[in-house]
Amino acid sequence: MITTGSKLLIGSAAAAAVFAVVYGVAQGGALGTIGLISAAIALSFLAGLNAWVRDSNVSATDHDAFETSAAAQATARPSLWPLLVALGATTLTLGLVTTTAFFVVGLVLVAAGGLEWMVQGWSERASSDTTYNDEVREVMADPLEVPVAASIVGGVVVYAFSRVMLGLPSKSATVIAFSVAAALVLAAGAFIGLRRGISKTSMTGAFSVAAIALIGAGAVFGLNGEREIEEHHSTAYIAEENECGTEETEADEKASQTVAAKSNVAAEITYDGSALSADVPGFDGDFDTLTLPRSNPNNVMFINESGEEARLVIEMHPDEIDGELSGPERICTALVEEGGAQFLTIEFDRPSIAVEEGYEFTVAGSDASLEVVVP
Numbered sequence: 146m147i148t149t150g151s152k153l154l155i156g157s158a159a160a161a162a163v164f165a166v167v168y169g170v171a172q173g174g175a176l177g178t179i180g181l182i183s184a185a186i187a188l189s190f191l192a193g194l195n196a197w198v199r200d201s202n203v204s205a206t207d208h209d210a211f212e213t214s215a216a217a218q219a220t221a222r223p224s225l226w227p228l229l230v231a232l233g234a235t236t237l238t239l240g241l242v243t244t245t246a247f248f249v250v251g252l253v254l255v256a257a258g259g260l261e262w263m264v265q266g267w268s269e270r271a272s273s274d275t276t277y278n279d280e281v282r283e284v285m286a287d288p289l290e291v292p293v294a295a296s297i298v299g300g301v302v303v304y305a306f307s308r309v310m311l312g313l314p315s316k317s318a319t320v321i322a323f324s325v326a327a328a329l330v331l332a333a334g335a336f337i338g339l340r341r342g343i344s345k346t347s348m349t350g351a352f353s354v355a356a357i358a359l360i361g362a363g364a365v366f367g368l369n370g371e372r373e374i375e376e377h378h379s380t381a382y383i384a385e386e387n388e389c390g391t392e393e394t395e396a397d398e399k400a401s402q403t404v405a406a407k408s409n410v411a412a413e414i415t416y417d418g419s420a421l422s423a424d425v426p427g428f429d430g431d432f433d434t435l436t437l438p439r440s441n442p443n444n445v446m447f448i449n450e451s452g453e454e455a456r457l458v459i460e461m462h463p464d465e466i467d468g469e470l471s472g473p474e475r476i477c478t479a480l481v482e483e484g485g486a487q488f489l490t491i492e493f494d495r496p497s498i499a500v501e502e503g504y505e506f507t508v509a510g511s512d513a514s515l516e517v518v519v520p
Contacts, residue, residue, distance in 0.1 A: 148200040154192035161185035224265055229258035261286070305363025312366025380479055389458045389477035391510035402485030404446050410488075411443045414515060416508050418451035421515040435506070436518045439496055445489045449481040456480050456509040457489060459517065460502070477509070493519045 147155070165181035233254025240248025268282035313319045333351070337343060378395040388394055404410075412435055413424040422431035437443045447457040458477040478487035497503045497519045504517035 147196065150200040151192055151196040154188055154195055158185050158188035158192055161188055222265075222269060224262065226258045226262035226265060230255055230262065233258055261290075301360065305359050308363040308367040309359075311371040312369055380477055384458075384475050384477050387475075389456060389475060389509055391454075391456065391480075393454075393480055397480040400479035400487070402482050402487070404486045404488050409444055410446045411437060413446045413448060414457065414506060415448045416451055416455050416457070416513060418453075419511075419513060421506055421508065421513045423515060434516045434518060436520070437491070437493065439493045439519050441492065443491045443493075445491060447478050447481060447487045447489060449483060449485055452483060454480045454482055455511075457487065457506060458509055459489075459491060459504060459506050461493075461500075461504070496520055 161181050162185040165178050165185060168181060169178040233251045233256075235251070236247055237251025237255060240246070240251050264282060264286050268278045268285070271278045271281045309322070310319050313322055337348070380396050383389055383394050383396050410426065412426075414435070415422050415424065415431075420433075422433065423435040424431055425435070445457075449455045456477055456479070458475055460475050476489065476491055478489050481487045493504070497517070504519060506515040506517060507513065
């Protein structure tokens with residue numbers, strides 16, 4: 146006797162074969178005919194397989210099958226892992242036509258969801274005792290799930306906080322917002338501590354709402370973008386903008402006027418208001434020409450002994466390569482007060498003879514100069 150499932154599959158295979166013949170004769174289209182013939186072959190294979198297993202029906206005389214058949218086994222427990230695999234597959238496919246980040250995230254989701262799905266399926270078949278199966282799964286999965294989940298949650302929280310902090314309009318607003326958030330956390334903790342009998346459901350709900358609020362706020366601020374952060378100028382910036390003059394700039398505000406005694410200096414350059422002189426450690430006397438090595442960082446300390454603020458400048462005179470400068474055009478210190486000192490680190494990439502005008506230290510706004518020889 147042919148089973149119900151086999152009848153359905155045999156009829157579908159026969160119908161597909163008839164449709165293939167009719168379509169091939171009436172339309173003469175090769176693609177449609179091949180598709181219908183392929184469907185007929187696949188349905189015929191399924192019909193034969195189903196007839197062989199007889200719809201997996203168990204004979205009434207086969208008593209052992211009542212315990213070993215698929216119908217006698219416990220149904221699979223609800224699981225979110227198939228949904229995670231489907232989400233990962235969708236994200237992975239989206240990443241193929243968009244960005245690499247989506248592809249990588251989808252790949253991770255598919256791998257994680259597939260692994261968890263397999264572990265759950267294996268644990269459900271460990272025994273007929275559901276409690277024992279849960280314990281087996283915990284022993285296998287918890288050593289990996291707990292640290293990974295904690296890392297993911299921590300990363301999401303930190304990233305969401307960072308988006309909120311950078312998305313607020315100002316630093317003051319950031320301080321106020323997080324002060325309020327800290328006060329709310331403290332109040333919630335005090336409330337939970339006083340209400341010892343609070344249920345786990347209420348706790349889970351409260352933490353879930355807080356997590357959704359944090360992630361939602363991070364997503365909103367992340368999509369809106371970071372607030373405009375004012376660029377803090379440095380001596381490198383003013384040198385690049387050719388602002389190494391006598392006027393005070395943002396880089397000069399609250400600049401240090403002292404240098405640590407342990408600094409490894411190649412020379413001390415002193416400005417007395419009219420000229421520059423160099424004092425090299427290990428040599429007596431002052432020099433009007435300074436020799437510094439090439440391809441090594443040279444730490445120079447500038448001491449201002451004049452009656453006004455001064456800025457030490459050295460012109461590097463770089464060559465142009467393909468229309469672009471090969472290095473900084475000049476290097477300078479911040480404005481140094483009377484009796485103050487500044488540190489300057491210089492690295493020469495070519496000897497003095499390779500530079501058209503050579504190297505020299507100057508003081509902005511004065512005629513003082515000090516020749517630098519680089520072998």
